[in-house]
């Protein structure tokens with residue numbers, strides 16, 4: 001076990017949710033924290049920034065899940081409680097351009113009637129046979145994560161669905177848009193284990209099964225307040241500082257410093273790398289690359305995504321709900337002009353384009369036309385609207401692609417190098433915690449733990465255990481640094 005003294009110097013590279021969360025808990029624990037972010041603003045893939053017109057742009061459409069207990073705690077602790085910055089949404093719309101649409105309640109506790117009646121009715125979207133074929137989803141989802149892993153990680157969602165005798169309509173109208181929307185990948189590229197992990201999490205977290213949207217730009221709601229919180233606790237936050245080289249001292253078997261693009265050399269006692277795997281892989285020092293641990297990082301498969309934001313001459317949806325669209329490369333969109341980025345006139349929608357692999361070399365105008373037409377097939381108001389402005393953000397690498405065995409081979413946050421830790425959504429918790437069997441044991445440990453820091457770490461473990469792919473997993477890294 002690694003032990004470090006309080007007030008030792010911690011350098012964190014990457015100011016996304018992972019790096020900032022890690023920084024927050026280390027600063028709370030009394031460490032001397034410095035954060036280096038390559039972009040001019042914080043937030044990484046969840047960031048928002050202003051364009052030349054002064055309008056907020058988001059890297060990609062984001063929703064908040066009710067089960068993000070860690071994230072909610074963090075928001076409360078930095079003085080931005082979830083209730084202040086989010087609005088809750090209790091339904092989800094699904095549209096098939098070749099057929100009908102349906103609206104399903106997503107919250108059996110807060111919207112029980114809508115959820116139950118919605119599931120039982122709307123037979124033109126999913127007929128009785130389709131609904132029956134959904135039953136096999138619940139049985140595996142009720143088993144432990146370890147069982148899920150051993151039984152289903154070798155199968156794709158489509159293979160598993162065929163084996164259960166599931167219907168084509170469920171595959172095309174529910175599973176495919178879901179896989180495209182959450183992980184930018186087809187069900188043929190999506191491990192059944194990861195998919196069932198989401199189902200597992202939903203079933204066990206039934207009380208928190210809610211969706212939320214943001215009441216504004218995340219820069220103002222989360223990242224600036226988080227940076228201020230850190231600075232008040234003595235941390236330094238530098239943006240626009242790119243990591244260029246990681247120095248490794250072979251004789252000491254530890255890192256000796258970081259070289260930044262502006263020429264400064266950063267020396268610390270502990271280094272936390274909280275940049276994406278694909279940005280870290282080319283920076284891994286040569287002597288470390290042959291270690292299986294680091295070799296695996298370069299091999300993680302990655303999915304691209306394209307984010308398109310359209311300004312329209314009219315409001316094209318009368319609610320801020322999330323819309324899943326099947327059979328089109330626009331699996332999810334949201335109208336944002338009323339609650340998120342308020343505009344005096346017209347509408348504004350944010351769209352994820354996925355799978356994006358074959359669309360990355362398209363011209364922006366062609367993509368905008370395609371998105372407009374695609375959404376126009378399921379929403380007459382969008383079809384009738386004129387696009388008055390558009391922003392296209394292409395991200396060739398954006399999330400780990402959840403191919404069979406990919407998510408379960410994510411690296412642990414404690415590396416073989418004693419003074420190097422990793423954080424971020426592509427990392428996984430420590431193997432000792434992973435082996436700890438049932439979540440009940442962890443719950444007991446949490447109850448008995450007097451330290452709130454330990455509690456948070458156990459919460460983070462639990463989050464990882466339920467395979468929350470979008471977790472703010474810097475909490476666990478912070479715990480690793482402290483332990």
Ligand SMILES: Cc1cc2nc3c(=O)[nH]c(=O)nc-3n(C[C@H](O)[C@H](O)[C@H](O)COP(=O)(O)OP(=O)(O)OC[C@H]3O[C@@H](n4cnc5c(N)ncnc54)[C@H](O)[C@@H]3O)c2cc1C
Nearest residue numbers: 014016017018038044045060062063242243275424425470
């Ligand atoms: C389009 C899209 C939609 C998503 N939707 C949701 C959603 O609805 N809900 C949800 O919970 N999650 C969602 N996610 C996932 C969520 O955004 C990520 O899991 C989370 O933001 C990852 O945080 P991170 O800190 O691990 O990585 P990042 O956010 O990628 O942070 C890494 C940081 O490192 C910086 N960096 C990289 N290289 C260097 C370098 N050499 N030197 C210095 N800094 C560097 C980057 O600029 C970045 O700021 C979505 C992701 C995408 C891409």
